[in-house]
Amino acid sequence: MPLINKASKRKRTDSHLAPEATPETSTASMQEHIAIIVDEEGDSEDVHSEDLDYPWCKDVRVTATTKDAVQVGHCKGYLIDRARIRHHFYEEMDGPDHDVKEFGVYMFDRFGNLKLDFYQHPVKRGTGAWGEEINKGRILLITSVFVKKEFRGQGHGKTMVQELWNKARATSKECMFAATMPAISRAPHLPMPTPQETARGEALLSLAEEFWRAVGFRRIGSSPYYGFAQDEAHPSKSLKVAADYRRPLALQGPKYHGNQEWPYTREMTTAKDDHLLGILRDRLQEVPGDHPIWVAKDNHGNNIMHIAAHRRPRSLAFLFDLDQAHHLETARNLEGETPLEFALARVEKTRLCKEYMDMAMEASNDFDGLTYAEHECVLKLMHITNPRQHLSEQIRFGCTCAECIEGFISPRMAEALRTQAALIFDLLRSESGADIEDEGDRWLRLNDHFLRYIPSPLHARLRTSYTLRQGYTHAFLFIRDLLGEKRFPSFHEVAERAEKQTSQHTKMFLQQGGGVASVIFTCIDKAVEEDEYLGDGSYYDCFGDTVDALKPCRNDHEFGFVRRQYCKHERITDGADIELGRFVHNDFEDF
Structure with missing residues (x-):
């Protein structure tokens, strides 16, 4: 029987698991003198991530040893509960481990959902075996599997992965998926690899990938990560090893090497628009159409139009005037992106997350839309000239439904705010009180959480003025109606x-400095509290059918972004003062 190492205060898990519940492996080659042991919680010499800092991330480990306590190998992973950190997903994922951060930023959006490209993009979806189902439940990220050289080829690696999964499932039945990224360790201080070293590394990586496929993992989309599903009916289960998606190896240099005629140097990839335009004019003006220069690519598979597509509109316009433009704009890089998709992906990356000193920080709330250069490039790549304002704004603000009000309030966002405006109106109206001081005090106490953004001087007058209370209340009714009519x-x-409508109450409220922003921000706050990702999910629980009937959009849950753009649209200049209820509308004197 396998040895149980009692002195280590660890326990051995059952090595046999039903095939439908575990990664595929055979334990026949597991020799009797090898034990698989699993760390108990808080037992390791390392700091376990179930500490108070990261209660959503559990450290799971297994170790294989001989009967003489000689270590055979070890396997480590993190059991991640995304539901507990969706409100600050990137920032939380940055904490436990660098591998956890990289996994979160590369694979998921800022709410912990699989990025749409990995199941909707024609190339990045890979085999199409993975989709939205991976957004539910906990996920086990396996970060390392190591077996000493003398023990390799005996099935110990597979068995340790099996036991790690077993431990994760025993910890939480909500763990429905596992993921890992096959990689070859290399010291960061070493110089750039030679072609021979690169070829060897690629061969080793291929072996690592085949190991994970043999264990039952299949690539998620076109990403470098492989996934395993608990559900035997999951599409990845019926996917043969030979049919799994093969991610292209990175190119080791330009496709074309010719006496420096077309070098993909740092100068070109980092050149600003005017500089790049000069290079293109010097080198491409008289080049024949069958010249290798037109199929040249950099190490990421990007051609010259991919490079120009990112914030270089004049260079891009020059390329579109060439006969080879169609070939350049339809070519895909190693990620499967055309120049248009490449440009949009760069914008999306900066919109989602920014890194500062190796720390991941959410950036969506600070997004101000595409820059002028980005906007011009996207319009050119979409073959749109002189767009109408609503279309231009939708492209600028990343609208994917073609229905966003002013380019940034999506149908589902508008419905969420409209619903909250209606509910708040009903609550405020039922407690408006008579025009006497006592009723005003009661109204203020009952509705204090809806009055956060009322300017301080006006807030004091609400206690004694029934007219102002009614004015504020009816402003929510107007917001409800405008959003229902798809008006800003x-x-x-x-x-x-x-x-x-001769609403003297609301007119007085606005004339005395109440502002509409105080109403909008109150609706946004309430919508965030009930949002399925940022709040308690009660809004979708109640109105899910209505939400599902509306067209989805990239901007659906971007409440901070919508709030920011509302301020800019209305020329409300001091965000800090808005928080304190002291904002000033720059058009107030026009009212």
């Missing part, structure tokens, strides 16, 4: 509607 709820729209 601006200061002037609300003021004009109050004038037409």
Whole structure:
């Protein structure tokens, strides 16, 4: 029987698991003198991540030893509960381990959901075996598997992976998926590898990938990560090893090497627009169409149009005037991206996350849309000239539904804010109180959480003024109606509607500095509290059918972004003062 190392305060797990519940492996080659032992919680010499700092991330490890306590190998992973960190996913994933951070940033959006490209993009979806199902439940990220050289080829690596999965499942039945990225360790201080070293590294990487496929893992989309599903009916289970997606190896240099006529130097890839345009004019003006220069690619498979597609509109316009433009704009790089997709992917990457001193920080709330150069490049790549304003704004703000109000309030976002405006209106109206001081005090106490953004001087007058309380209350009704009509709820729209409907209460509220932003921000706060990713999920629980009937969009849950753009649209200049309820609308004097 296998040895149980009692002195280590660890326990051996059952080595046999039903095939449908574990990564595929055979334990027949497991010799009797080898033990698989699993670390107990808090037992390792290392700091376990179930400490208070990372309660959502559990450190799971197994070790194989001989009966003489000689280590055979070890396997380590992290059991990640994304549901607990969706509100600050990137920043939380940055904590436990560098591998955890890389996994989170590369594979998931800022709410911990698999990036759409990995199951919707024609190339990046890979075999198409993975999709939204991976967004639910906990996931085991396996970060290392090591077997000493003299013990290799005997099945110990497979068995340790099996036991690691067994431990994760025993810890939480919500663990439905595992993931790993096959890699070859290399010291960071070593010089760039030679071609021979590169070829050997690629061969070793191929062996590592075949190991994970043999254990039952299959590549997730076109990413470098492999996944394993608990469900036997999952599409990856029926995917043969030979049919799994093969990710292209990185090119080791330009496709074309010719007496420095077309070198992919750092000068070209980092050149600003005017500089690159000069290079292109010097080298491409008279080049024949069958010249190898037109198929030249850099180490990432990018051609010259990919390079120009990122913030170089003048260079891009020059390339589109050439006869080879169609070939250049339809070519795909190693990630499977055309120049247009490459440009949009670069924008999306900077929109989602920014890194500072190797720390991952969420950036979505600070997104101000495409820069002028990015916008011009995307329009050119989409063959759009003189776009109408609404289309231009939708492209600028990353709208993917073609229905966003002012380019950034998506149908689902508008419905969430409209619903909250209606609910808040009903709550405030039922407690408006009479025009006496006692009723005002009661109204303020009951609705304090809806009054955060009321300017301080006006807030004091709400206690004694029934008219102002009614004005604030009815402003929510106007917001509800405007969003229902797919109109932007601006200061002037609300003021004009109050004038037409002879709503003297709301008109007085606006005239005395109440502002519409105080109403919008209150709706946003309440929507965030009930959002399925940022809050308790109660909104979707109640109105899921309505939400599902609306067209999805990239901007659906970007409440911070919508708030920021509302401020810019309405020319509200001091974000800090908004937090304190002291904002000033720059158009107030026009009312």
